[in-house]
Structure formats: structure tokens, C-alpha cells
Amino acid sequence: MKKWQVSSRWLTTSLVAMGMSFPVFAQEDDPIKVGILHSLSGTMAISESTLKDTMLMQIEQQNAQGGLLGRQLEPVVVDPASDWPLFAEKARQLLEQDKVDVIFGNWTSVSRKSVLPVVEELNGLLFYPVQYEGEESSGNVFYTGAAPNQQAIPAVDYLMNNVGVERWVLAGTDYVYPRTTNKILEAYLKDHGVAQEDIMINYTPFGHSDWQNIVSEIKRFGSAGKKTAVVSTINGDANVPFYRELGNQGIDAADIPVIAFSVGEQELSGIDTAPLVGHLAAWNYFMSVDTDANYDFIDSWIEYTGDEEAVTNDPMEAHYIGFNMWKEAVKKAGTTDVDAVKDAIIGVSVPNLSGGYAAMMPNHHITKPVLIGEIQDNGQFSIVWQTPSTVAGDAWSDYLPGSRDLISDWRKPLECGNYNVIEKTCGGGEAQTASQ
């Protein structure tokens, strides 16, 4: 009896060993599939198509170095065409038909929200590279862009403490990211003693092009004798006519600075920046960062695109970090299995492009430095301030009533994206987020 047991154990072990060795054999010929879910047509193509190229470049570089786990990487590119429901369909196609091991993708929050249930249902991995409004944490998504506490809050701190701003215009495009961010900022400003009449909030539709009235209103708001600044969450295209109108109406950065969260090198490449010198942007990376890692990245990007004028920006760095983190996690886990990678990636730390390290936190957000840059006449930013050390991303804002009690920790045994520390339950944030 005992003998049988032993031999059965031996048998199982050897079977498992064989079973394990077989797929490894089979896998060695199979490439690792990397899904890329970025719009290549439609409105968002302007921003997202460069992210696709960033991924392709990194995959190419990795393959040149012998791939990952001895296997080649194979990109699977799909085009969700800036159509939010199509994002979900394409994500399903990537996971079910193409059987990709990981997805890098999305730009707008609404597209991420559309993909979220699919990735969770099919247990995929999604790396999301853009700054966003927070108030979310999924076990299957890794947020490599900035949460509000890694961009908006430090930017406001800078204006308040270093520039002495007392009066605030919060201008944004009318959708979820600016609305949530402005809600957080309004709460934050009031916490710091800013009166209601010193805050002006303004929303405009996507692609707004007639800024005459709003700019003139800002000008009027700014002539009340207190230092005024504009915090802009205006998205994409609409920025060009906005800045043009600022320049034409003679609003100088020295008088009323505008700090933007969605304007990077890419957006500026469509404008003559001479009248905009001194206006600000807050990001976690600028193309002008003075490190060798960054210069190497720029050189390889220019080489890859074949365009001497090609620019790099913050979401590209986020993809750079995300890809390297995933790579390290796969190496650590020794497999591309989703659950193993999910466990392995927490705590992984890789170099970023600004001379420091980015670490994956248990809430699936990463640590990032916050940089404030002033626009220069060559379309670049000159960095005027940065946080002394990196800041860890906070999924749930500390300044909103429903979310300040929530934490996210995907490590065992908690494994919860919205744990309420007061009620000691998981799932406390669902109703709150849904109602927003």
C-alpha cells in the first residue's frame, strides 16, 4: 500500500515534469504574442498611432536581443478606430482568437472603461499608458500613466507655493477625466483656504475652436488684483485654437500662466509656440529630460520613425516603463501565464527615462517623479521644478468624500481593488464610482 503510494507520487511527479517540459518544448517555437490596442484611424489616431509605433519599436529591439525567455515576441496590432464599443470587441478578439499574452493599449478613459469588463472576464493583462482621473483599480489592468496625485495635485502645489497663485480657473473639456480631476482639485483648493469666488470652472465640448469669449473672460477674471492661473484639462485638438487665442489676446504667461495636463510635445508640434513661452505643463516625463537613457531613447525613436523632427512624450515613456516591467515580471515568473505575471510584477522596479526608477505598487499604479515644464519657442519644455523623489500613484483620491476611505491592494490575501478601511469590506467603491 505504502509502496504504491510512493510510486504513485513518483509517477505524478514525473508526469508533471513531463507535462511541464512538453509545453516548454512546444512554446519554444511559438512566439509570445503582444496585443496592441491603439486607434489608428478616427479622432484619437493623432495621439494613439505613435504609441503603437513605440510598442513596435520596443518589440523589435527586444527581438534583436534574442526575445524573451528564448522566444520571439510577435506584435498583434488591431485598430479600434476611436470607436469606444469597438475597443471592447477588439480586446475580445485579441484575447479569444489571437490568444495574446498581454495587451498594451487605450488612451481615453471611456475606451478603458469599455475594455475593462472584457479584460476582467477573460483574465487578460492590460497596460494603460495615459494619465487619468483615478477612482479605479482593476486586478487585470496596470496603470503606467499618472493618477491625479502624480500630476494635478503637485502642479497646483507648485503654483500655490512657488508662484503664489490665489485665484484659479479650472478649464476643461467636457468628459469624465476633466470633470473628476476638477472635482478633486476644487476640493483640494478649498481645503487650502481658497474661496469659492476665487475659483472659476469652465467646460467646453471636444474640439472646441471658438475660444474668444472664454479667453476674454479669463482675462477679466485675472484682473481682480490677485495672481491668477489657469489649470487646463482641455483635451487634444482644442488646445491649438485655445493657445492661439491666448497669444492673440495678449495673455502673457508671466501674468496669467496656464498649466496643462494634456498638452505635451506632440500637441505642441501643431502650433507656433513663440507666443506661448512660459506657459506650463505637468507631466512625469519631458522630451527635454537631460539623461543619457532619454537621449538614447530619442535617438532610437528618430531612427525607427525615420523622421528627424519626431518627438517623444509622456505616454510613450509610460509604455517604455510598462513594457520593461512586464518583461521583468515574465522573466521573474519564468512564464507568460497571466496569474503568474500578475503576482510577479508587484514590486518590480525598472529604470525610467528621467534618471530614476519606477516600481509597480500593490495597487497596480507605479511610482513616478512629477515634473513641471515651461513651454519654449522650439516646442519643447524647460523643466523648472520637480518633486524631490518619486510619488506613488494613488488609485483612490484622498480628497473626494466617497473615495478617501478606499485602498487598493492586489497582493494576497487581500486581493481587492477597492477595500474600505472603515467598513473593512471589499467592494465599497462600486456604488460610488457608478454614481459618478
Add this chain to the structure above:
Amino acid sequence: MNLLRTIKATLLFWCCVALATPVLAQQTNIAEQDVPPELAALAADSYADKGKAIQALIASDHPRTRTWLTTLLDGKLQRIKESGRFVIVTDNRGRDWTVIDAVDDTPLGEVSRRNIDRITINNALRNQLRSAMAVLDLDAPTVQERLASADRLLGKVDVNLAEPLAARLEAEESPAVRDKLTQALAIYQLQSGDSAAISEAIDTLSGSLNPAVRAALNGVAAGEGEAAESARQALAGIEQKLKLNRAAETLYFGLSLGSVLVLAAIGLAITFGVMGVINMAHGELIMLGAYTTWMMQQLLPGQPGLALILSIPAGFLVAAVAGIIIERSVIRFLKGRPLETLLATFGVSLILQQLVRTLVSPLNRTVVTPEWMSGSLVINEALSLTLNRLYVLGFALVVFAGIMLVMRKTRLGLEVRAVTQNRAMARSMGIRATRVDIMTFALGSGVAGLAGVALSQLTNVGPNLGQSYIIDSFMVVVFGGVGNLWGTLVAGMSLGVINQVLEPWAGAILAKIIVLVFIILFIQKRPRGLFPQKGRAAEG
């Protein structure tokens, strides 16, 4: 063998020399740069130290003070990392930057961006530098320059500046500059704390429309006491004057928005209003016009103004040819089937958008605004009209007049009107209806191209440009009355003004919704728009 070795050695030697020469040359140059301490101080680590260094530099009266301050202000004063040499960057595009020596202007060729250390400034320093430059410019020979620098000093006068400014005021001859300087000094006095000086300053400042003055008065008015009371009175007087200016400003904003609407809609008024073709690709024809402007600027680098003027005929031609192709290949097969035309042209619009994305780029293109179109026309200190919009307003009126002329005074116009009123009869009179169709559609499309040229100065030139204008265009044409060009003009202008009047109260989004609701209600009441076509032709 020996010979070979000698050759090798010689080659090696020359290689070494060749490699070493530039290094040597550079080193001798470094020795030559004798950095004055005032300049060296500018490279301080903290912004506060840099601020002190700037003050010291101004006080030093070094002959190159001006150059260094200007280049520092422009972000062009930088350092070579290894040698610490101060250089001025003359071209900072791309990866290698052209530099010259900051002390003696020796050209140093191109240096990789990696090896350059920027001397950064922030907005506070920029302010300080500008004031400093403004003070230097107060001695400029022309009144204009002096006026500009005096203007810049409003609200920026501090203890250090007050005395030299007062001295300067004594010597100044131009009354305009004197006026500005007096105001600048009065603003300074507002903060002095001496009540007699304050009340005198408030007297000087009352009636001024300058925002800096208003900001300063607001600061005083927020306090308490007699001074605050008189400041409030002065502000009330200013506010009264401002009201009128504000009304004029809103009217201008409205007309400007209206002119954009008219430009975008006028081509559609011809193709949809006169011919009855629902052309959903109209927006993309506008886009083609805008891309033509970009293309012209690429062909004529350095001459954005000339390129823009040349794009007017070019944009018209490109869009007209595209219109002819669309008409010949799609629309003529769908005559009298509006729903199919709508769907087919919508397809064409998607094709054109994606074509531009694939052939040119999905990214927006930069269209440079020529010098004479940037900035604004200053009427008074509270009212200035932005020049680019002023030009577009004028252009819209000229285009409108041109089209009226074509429709009323030329044979083509006559034929168009004949064909649209009664096609069968016009044909039996010997008018070639097909040719008229082509010409009319080409005219409407060409005008859309013109709109694109104008819009390239106001908004983004990108594949989505057309989409944002197509709905507005239809709205204007329907509101104005289909088939009536005057209606389009009046409708565009009035919608623009209504929108801009509503916007400050309701916000941009709500204003748009209110305008749409208003049009829906209006169409319910008067289905044929503002100026309905009369007579039997209107029935058909």
C-alpha cells in the same frame, strides 16, 4: 614589408593628428573664453540666486549685458557640459544645435544637445528680465519702443525702480509715454501706505481702462478706510466705461464666429441650397482647402504670408477639382434620390478623411500665421480686436460679395438659376444642364476650399477639420432659407452673435444647445427658414 610598415605608421600618425586637432583647437578656445564673473553667476543652481545674478549684471554695466539678458530671456544662453563654456544657441531645432561663443560671438559649429547644459529660467525670472529690459528700453530712440516698455512696467514698479523712473519721467518728451509712466508710478504709490500719495494716485488712475490699473485698484478696494472707498468709486467709474467696451467686444466675437459659419456654409448654400444636393463631404472639401494652405507653406518656406495669399486660388482649384470628381463619380448617378446621396457622400467624406490620414499623417499639420495676421488691433486698453479673426471676417464678406456677383451678373449664374428653377424648360432653351451641374458643384466646392484656407488660420488643420463644420453649415443654410444666399449671410451672422451673447451666461456647451433648440423651434414655425424662396420654383 618595411615600406608597408612606414606607410601604416604614417597613416596612423595622421589619423591621430586629425583626431587630435579639433580637440586641441577646442582646448585652446576654452582657454580663450575669459568668463566675466557677472556671466558666470547666471549659471547658479537656484532661481533666487539667478535673480540676484541678473540684478548684479544690470548694475555692472558690462557692454554685453543686453545680449546676455535677451538670450537668457529667450532660453538661448547655455553652457557646454564638459568645458563649462558659455554659448548662445542660434538654432535649437533637431538634435544638434548651432552655437556661438557668448563672450565674443565666435561661431562654434554644431553641438549635440546631449552636451549642452541649459540655463533655465522660470516665469518669475522672466518677469524680472522683462522689467529690466523695459527699463533699458526707456532710453530707446523711437516713441513706440519707449511706449511699449512703459506699458510693460505697469504694475511692476518696485522700490528700486521708482526713483530712476521718476527721473526718466522728467526727461520724457512724448505725452503718451509720460502718461504711461505716470500711471506706472501711481500704481507703485498705491502700495506706499501714505494716504495722501494714495489718494493722489487714485485720482491719476481713475478712468484708465488698463487691466493692470484695475488689478491694482482692486487690491486697494479690498481693504478698508478712506482710500478703499475712493478706490471703489474709481473702479465703479471704470466699470461703467467697460460695459460699453464689453458690448462691442461681444458683438465682434459674434460677428467673427458668424463669419466663420458663413464661410463654411456659403459653399453648401450653393450645392445644397441651389442644386438640392445633400453633400456630406462638404466638410472634407473645406479640409482640402486647409491642407492646400499647408502644402503651399511647405512649398514656399519662410514666406507664410505669400503662401497664404497664393493658397486662396490654389485652395479654390483643389477643392473645385475634388468637387467635380465627386459629382461625376457619385452624385450624378443619384440624382433625385436624396437619402442615397446623403449616404454615398458620407462614405466619400470618410474615404477622404482616411486618405489624408494615410497619405499625409494622422497628426495635425502646422499652418503658420503670417506676422501681419498675429496679435490684435488695439482700439483702447480694454478693447482689442484679434487680427486673424478680423481678416477672416473681411474675407468672408469679400467671398460672399463675389458669389453674389457670379450668381447675379454672369451667364453661369443665370444658367444656374434657370436650371434649378425648371430643369426641363432650361434644357429645351438650349442650356446644357449637365455642364451647369458640374460648374455649380465646382463653384460650391471651390468656395468650401476658400473656407478651408481661412479656417487654417483659426483652427487645427487635421483630418477631422471638416467634421466639426458640417453640422453647423447645414444648420445655417436651413435656418437662412434653402436656396437663398442672403439668408445664409444673415443666418450665419445672427447665429454667431446669439451664440456669443449666450456663452458667458450659459457656458459653451449650453449655449450651443440653446441655439440648436431655438433653430428647431424656428423651423417648426417657419419650415422654409428666414428668407423662403417665393414663387412657383419654390414648390419644385
